[in-house]
Amino acid sequence: MTDTNLNEETDFTSEASESASSEQKLWPSAGQKLKKLREELGYSREKVAQSLYITVHYVEALEHDNYAKLPGHPFVKGYYKAYANFLGADTDQLLNYYLNHVENSINQGVQETQTVEPGNRNKSILWIAVVIVLIGALAGAFLMMNDANALSSLVDVIDE
Numbered sequence: 001m002t003d004t005n006l007n008e009e010t011d012f013t014s015e016a017s018e019s020a021s022s023e024q025k026l027w028p029s030a031g032q033k034l035k036k037l038r039e040e041l042g043y044s045r046e047k048v049a050q051s052l053y054i055t056v057h058y059v060e061a062l063e064h065d066n067y068a069k070l071p072g073h074p075f076v077k078g079y080y081k082a083y084a085n086f087l088g089a090d091t092d093q094l095l096n097y098y099l100n101h102v103e104n105s106i107n108q109g110v111q112e113t114q115t116v117e118p119g120n121r122n123k124s125i126l127w128i129a130v131v132i133v134l135i136g137a138l139a140g141a142f143l144m145m146n147d148a149n150a151l152s153s154l155v156d157v158i159d160e
Helices: 003-010 013-021 030-041 045-052 056-063 073-087 091-114 118-159
Strands: none
Touching: 030 056, 030 073, 030 091, 045 056, 045 073, 056 073, 073 091
16 A cells, blocks of 8 residues: 555545534544544454554444443543554544544533433432331331330230
């Protein structure tokens, strides 16, 4: 493969500007970019894992943007940077894809939590209160019955 082809394949700038111009469209993920480039270069996940001294599971998690299966944020950034270097990609652009993908995920999560209806929380609290009152009433009735039985036993002992 020539240097010209490699530069064309790793040039994410035009795609980033297309994504930025469309507000509704999310930035492509860093993992998708690396997977595509790895496949174009003919590398297996095993080869990448061996070269980067990480497990194949980490390579798969990076390519699928499954950050829950990876250690913390600094490690993910380091893995992406090493992976991009290995493939000859522009690390700064790739890290921008990663950071934008994470930021969009966080913003989407914030929007989802803002749509939770406050009435549902009040209903949950009400049901919990009802259950606590019922348990208290049952416990009180049980204790009163035990006290009544103890009192009648005491009266029987005194009568004898």
